[in-house]
Amino acid sequence: MTPLPVPNNGTSDSPPDRAWLRDALDLMAAEAARSADTHLLRVPLRPAAGIDLYVKDESTHPTGSLKHRLARSLFLYGLCNGRIGPRTTIVEASSGSTAVSEAYFAQMLGLPFVAVMPASTAPAKVAEIARYGGRCHFVEHPGAVYAEALRIAEETGGHYMDQFTHAERATDWRGNNNIAQSIFEQMARERYPVPAWIVVGAGTGGTSATIGRYLRYRGHATRLCLADPETSVFHRHLADPSVTARSGTASIVEGIGRARLEPSFLPSLIDRWVAVPDAASLGAARALTEVIGRSCGASTGTNLWAAAELIAEMTARGQSGSVVTLLCDSGERYRATHLDPHWIRARGLDVDAPRSAMMRFLATGCAPGAETGPELVTRSPVRQP
Numbered sequence: 001m002t003p004l005p006v007p008n009n010g011t012s013d014s015p016p017d018r019a020w021l022r023d024a025l026d027l028m029a030a031e032a033a034r035s036a037d038t039h040l041l042r043v044p045l046r047p048a049a050g051i052d053l054y055v056k057d058e059s060t061h062p063t064g065s066l067k068h069r070l071a072r073s074l075f076l077y078g079l080c081n082g083r084i085g086p087r088t089t090i091v092e093a094s095s096g097s098t099a100v101s102e103a104y105f106a107q108m109l110g111l112p113f114v115a116v117m118p119a120s121t122a123p124a125k126v127a128e129i130a131r132y133g134g135r136c137h138f139v140e141h142p143g144a145v146y147a148e149a150l151r152i153a154e155e156t157g158g159h160y161m162d163q164f165t166h167a168e169r170a171t172d173w174r175g176n177n178n179i180a181q182s183i184f185e186q187m188a189r190e191r192y193p194v195p196a197w198i199v200v201g202a203g204t205g206g207t208s209a210t211i212g213r214y215l216r217y218r219g220h221a222t223r224l225c226l227a228d229p230e231t232s233v234f235h236r237h238l239a240d241p242s243v244t245a246r247s248g249t250a251s252i253v254e255g256i257g258r259a260r261l262e263p264s265f266l267p268s269l270i271d272r273w274v275a276v277p278d279a280a281s282l283g284a285a286r287a288l289t290e291v292i293g294r295s296c297g298a299s300t301g302t303n304l305w306a307a308a309e310l311i312a313e314m315t316a317r318g319q320s321g322s323v324v325t326l327l328c329d330s331g332e333r334y335r336a337t338h339l340d341p342h343w344i345r346a347r348g349l350d351v352d353a354p355r356s357a358m359m360r361f362l363a364t365g366c367a368p369g370a371e372t373g374p375e376l377v378t379r380s381p382v383r384q385p
Contacts, residue, residue, distance in 0.1 A: 020086045024079055024109050031108065032072065035062055040186040041292055041327070046365045050320035051311050052191055055304075056183060057294060057327045063101040064128075065329035067255070069179060070171070070206055071101030074161050075109075077170035089114065089158030093145035095203070095254045096125035097329055098163050103134030114158075116149040118142040122254060124333040142250055143259055167206025168264035173213035180214035183324055196314065196321035197272075199225045199307045201256030201299050201328070202234050205265030212269025223271040227306035227325070229281065232257030234265060235273040235378075252278050252338070252347070253298040255328060274306035275378045281305065282338055283354025284368070285331060291362055295331040298338050303328070305368060308358065312367030 038060050043053040061068035078084040089112045092102050099115035106113035113134040117126075118141075126136050139148050146164070153160035171178055180198075187193045198215075202208045212224045228235040229251035236243045244261040251257045258265075278298070285301030288294075296304075303325040311323055337343050344351060357368040 017086060021079060024084075025076070027108055028072065028076060028079070028105070031062075031105075035068070037182050037186075040183065040324075041294070043288070043292060044362065045311070046363055049311075049315060049365050051314055052322040053307060053311060054187070054190075054195075054322065054324045055288070055292070055300070055327045056179070056186075056324065058179075059294070059297075059327055059330040061101075063097075063104045064333070065097040065101065065255075066179075066207065066326060067097040067101045067329075068104075070098060070163060070167055070204070071105055073170040073172075073206075074102070074163060074166060075105045077166060078159055078161065083159045084109075084111070086110075089153070089156040090161060091116065091149050091153040091156070091158050092161045092163060093117070093149040094163065095142070096121045096129075096333075097255050098204075099134065099136075100125055100128045100132070102161060103129045103132035107133045112158075114149075114152055114156075116145045116152065118145065122334050122338075123336045125254075128333075163204045163206070164258075164262040164264055166264070167204035168209035168266060171206060171210045173210045174217055178210050178214065179207060179326075180211040183211075184218070184220070187322070187324070190322060192320065192322035194220055194322075195222045195324045196319070197223055197225050197307070197310050197323045199227050199303050199310065199323065199325040201227045201229075201302050201326075202265055203256045203258065203262075205234075205262050207326075209264060209266045209269060212266065216269075224269060225306055225310060226270045226273040227256075227303045228273055228275050229253045229257035229302060230275045230277045230378075232275070233259055233261055234267075235275045237261050238267055238270055238273050241267070253281050253302055254334075255297075256299045256302060272310075272381070274309050276302045276305045279349045279351050280354040280368070282344070282349065283351040283356075284308075284358045285338075286351065286355045287358035287362065288327075289331060290359070294327060296327055297329040297331050297334060299328045300326065304358065305354075308361045308368050312361070312365065315365050 039057045058066035090106045091114045093116045103113045116137045119138040200208050231251045233246045281298045281301035284304040285296040289296045307325045361368045
């Protein structure tokens with residue numbers, strides 16, 4: 001893409017030129033108009049179950065993931081708050097997908113971009129950032145990304161996007177074609193147009209905040225379930241509000257689950273949580289890929305496992321309705337990690353048992369935990385209004 005012309009508006013720390021800003025916002029609007037909404041796919045379940053399952057396929061965004069929405073919102077937030085100008089270096093702390101999407105928008109505006117990310121980030125994401133002209137700066141410990149991103153932004157005179165702080169405030173949760181509004185518009189003609197549950201993971205917490213606020217704003221009876229990696233702090237905080245951080249091994253599921261309670265995560269909006277082990281996430285993602293013919297990343301498997309738990313409970317109670325969750329990104333980004341048998345074996349993971357359990361669930365409605373052992377997941381009761 002051709003960079004925007006840089007107006008001669010004085011020193012590098014003077015306010016962004018209004019003409020450049022207008023052109024930048026026009027480019028952002030044109031990109032949004034070109035990006036058609038993502039598909040809502042119905043997942044085949046056993047016949048006559050009385051429950052319909054849908055996944056919203058966010059992998060079809062131009063940058064291949066749910067984070068495309070967040071990156072657009074963060075850029076608009078930075079532009080309209082006067083924090084991004086014609087010479088601003090954009091810096092972000094990310095496990096990969098947000099950085100890919102931000103690199104795309106930075107290239108569109110002709111701005112330099114630096115992604116600070118863990119050294120364990122999937123190589124395919126690193127390659128995509130480079131393809132959009134971005135530079136990757138690696139840290140060994142995932143918890144070091146925040147301070148290092150801030151340091152680089154200060155040294156370059158750039159703007160630290162800080163998705164973990166700004167995600168919940170950058171998106172217009174009242175509508176404006178956000179993901180929640182899109183889901184309800186696409187569900188309008190379905191058998192059960194108002195879902196009983198929407199299931200999402202949380203990394204920044206921006207998506208769960210957007211959906212949770214929209215549900216309340218529109219008065220929907222839909223409840224929000226957090227699908228969380230087993231090693232994440234989010235579900236621990238929901239169980240015990242005094243817990244705000246954890247140490248130990250990080251989840252291999254990129255994009256969701258954190259070791260610290262992020263500012264954009266809003267616990268009061270979550271009605272239920274399900275904690276899912278990494279092996280179950282990988283196995284469920286494989287099963288969904290087979291069933292719908294769309295490659296699915298591990299965070300999608302986390303979402304699906306939690307959705308399956310809810311559906312099995314609804315079935316046991318004789319309830320009918322719909323459940324919606326997200327296909328966050330493509331499994332193709334993880335060819336060198338999650339989809340590599342040698343990588344899986346080196347970590348001692350058994351993904352075949354949970355894959356088979358999820359396939360049985362989709363065919364029979366039997367809760368996947370019932371097939372692999374009740375200790376596989378932990379879950380909370382439904383929060384009462």
